[in-house]
Amino acid sequence: MPYSPMPPRLHTERLLLRQWTEPDIDAHRLLVAERGGGMPSVEENRRMIEEQRAASEATGIALLPVVRRDMGDFIGYCGLTVGRASVEEPEIAYELFRRVHGYGFATEAAHAVLGAAAATGRQRLWSSVRPWNVRSFRVLEKLGFERDHVSTDDKGELVWLTRSLP
Numbered sequence: 001m002p003y004s005p006m007p008p009r010l011h012t013e014r015l016l017l018r019q020w021t022e023p024d025i026d027a028h029r030l031l032v033a034e035r036g037g038g039m040p041s042v043e044e045n046r047r048m049i050e051e052q053r054a055a056s057e058a059t060g061i062a063l064l065p066v067v068r069r070d071m072g073d074f075i076g077y078c079g080l081t082v083g084r085a086s087v088e089e090p091e092i093a094y095e096l097f098r099r100v101h102g103y104g105f106a107t108e109a110a111h112a113v114l115g116a117a118a119a120t121g122r123q124r125l126w127s128s129v130r131p132w133n134v135r136s137f138r139v140l141e142k143l144g145f146e147r148d149h150v151s152t153d154d155k156g157e158l159v160w161l162t163r164s165l166p
Contacts, residue, residue: 003088003120005120006060006061006062006080006116006117006120008064010113011069012108012111013108014108015112017064017066017079019065020052024049024065024074025042025046027074028048028074029042029045031095031097034097055081061079061080061081062079063080063093064077064078066078066105075097075100076094076100076105078096078106078112083126084128084158089122090117090125091126091127091128092114092117092125094109094113107139107143114143118165123164124164124165125145125163125165126148127160127162127163128161129159129161130157140161145162147160
């Protein structure tokens with residue numbers, strides 16, 4: 001079944017999800033560093049973003065930078081990715097700076113992505129979350145995701161959740 005491409009821009013009341021720009025590179029480097037394990041170089045990060053752009057062109061789905069509309073600042077990303085899933089049933093993914101956790105931004109951005117995913121004609125989405133990530137489980141629960149199964153990889157246990165789309 002062919003799918004429509006995901007829109008390159010999504011708007012919510014407080015957020016804009018849009019395509020990657022050059023200024024996003026430095027902000028994204030800080031976000032990656034916040035995970036632990038060091039900060040990628042500008043070149044490494046530019047390559048990551050270019051790979052995202054290429055994957056988006058090939059699949060019609062994207063991880064989009066999340067920007068607060070009132071401040072214009074990059075606070076993370078949200079979107080669809082093949083990840084551990086497939087083009088037909090992609091994963092929803094999001095990551096925001098810790099300083100903006102607790103304000104509902106992840107839920108708001110992910111809700112917009114759910115609508116975009118449904119508009120592409122997809123029937124189901126996945127998400128995979130580490131057991132310690134309580135905040136992600138709360139976001140996914142608010143969005144109607146349900147636990148499906150647990151697997152393990154080289155980093156340990158991984159909880160899989162799924163949601164059917166209208």
